Structure formats: C-alpha cells, structure tokens
Amino acid sequence: MISTDNGTTWTSRTSGTSNQLKGATFGNNTFLAVGDSGTILTSSDNGTSWTVRTPAKSEVVNGITFGNNTFVTWGYSGTLQTSSDNGTSWTWHETNIGAELGAGTFGNGVFVLKSRDYGYTLRSTDNGTSWSVDRDYQLSCGSSVTVLTYSE
Numbered sequence: 001m002i003s004t005d006n007g008t009t010w011t012s013r014t015s016g017t018s019n020q021l022k023g024a025t026f027g028n029n030t031f032l033a034v035g036d037s038g039t040i041l042t043s044s045d046n047g048t049s050w051t052v053r054t055p056a057k058s059e060v061v062n063g064i065t066f067g068n069n070t071f072v073t074w075g076y077s078g079t080l081q082t083s084s085d086n087g088t089s090w091t092w093h094e095t096n097i098g099a100e101l102g103a104g105t106f107g108n109g110v111f112v113l114k115s116r117d118y119g120y121t122l123r124s125t126d127n128g129t130s131w132s133v134d135r136d137y138q139l140s141c142g143s144s145v146t147v148l149t150y151s152e
Contacts, residue, residue: 002047015041016050023073027066030086034061034073042087056081056092067106070127074101074113078120082128095122097133 001010015021021035031043033050038058041050055061059079065072071083078095095101102116113122119136 004046013047013050016052017041022061023063025064025066025071027071028069028086032064032066032071032087034064036060040073040087040090044086053087053090056090062100062102063104065104065106065111067111068109068127070111072104072106072111072113072124072128074104076100078115080113080122080128080131084127091128093128093131095131095133097122 001012003010015033017035017039019036019039021033021039023035024031024033029044031047033041038055038061040053040055040061042053043050057079059075059077061073061075061079063074069084071087073081078097078099078101080093080095080101081090082093083090097115097118097120099115099118099120101113101122104111104113106112109125111124111128114120121134121136122131123134124131
C-alpha cells in the first residue's frame with residue numbers, strides 16, 4: 001500500500017512476493033521492504049513496481065532502517081545485513097548473540113538495534129561495518145522490544 005497525500009488515502013500495490021513483509025523504509029529516493037525467507041524488495045518509482053533482491057543470507061528479516069547512505073536489516077538469531085548501494089547487494093555481519101533482533105533505528109550518526117529478548121543492544125558508528133554488543137540483564141527476562149526510534 002502506498003500513500004501520496006501524507007496517509008489520507010491509500011492505494012494497493014503488488015509486491016511480487018508471497019512472503020510476509022515485516023518492515024519498510026525509504027532512503028536515497030528508494031523504498032525497501034523486507035520479510036520472511038530473507039525477502040528484500042526495492043522500488044525507485046514510489047512503489048509502483050518492485051524488484052526482488054538477493055540477500056546475503058536467506059534468513060527471516062524483521063526490519064530495516066536507513067541512515068548515512070546505508071540500509072541495515074535485522075532478524076532472527078541476530079541476523080544483520082547492510083547495503084550501501086540502495087539494496088542491490090548485501091553484506092552479512094555475524095553478531096553471535098543468538099537472539100532475535102526486533103527493532104532498530106539510526107540517529108546522531110549511530111545505528112542502534114535491540115533484541116526482542118535477552119537485553120542485547122548493538123551499535124555501529126561506521127555505517128554497519130563493525131558492531132559493539134552490550135547486554136542489560138535487567139531487560140533480559142520478560143521484555144520484548146519491537147519498536148525503536150530516535151528523536152533530537
């Protein structure tokens with residue numbers, strides 16, 4: 001679905017995949033949508049048509065964000081991928097946390113991802129090339145993070 005009037009009305013579009021889509025973002029005049037089985041779709045014509053892209057690995061992708069000319073996806077078992085060419089190609093990053101990543105954002109030059117459970121926070125200040133991992137054990141039991149945002 002797309003809107004050209006700030007969400008007042010919506011128009012249905014065909015994505016070209018039968019996989020469930022779980023996240024979308026916009027950057028560099030390109031829309032990207034992500035979902036099950038590593039689905040990554042791009043559109044450079046405001047969502048009229050979509051191109052299926054090949055992920056670095058076919059893992060479930062829960063979300064995507066954009067910042068500083070870089071797209072970052074996240075998903076199951078700490079899966080993490082980056083693209084600096086508008087989603088055409090992807091680089092896999094191993095996190096070794098074994099926890100599902102559920103939310104992410106970009107702000108103030110930093111990508112921040114949170115695990116759904118287990119209290120993990122991942123941060124990157126170099127456009128996703130390297131990631132620091134912290135764990136807050138107070139958030140590791142019973143918390144489920146699914147939305148994260150940045151505000152100045």
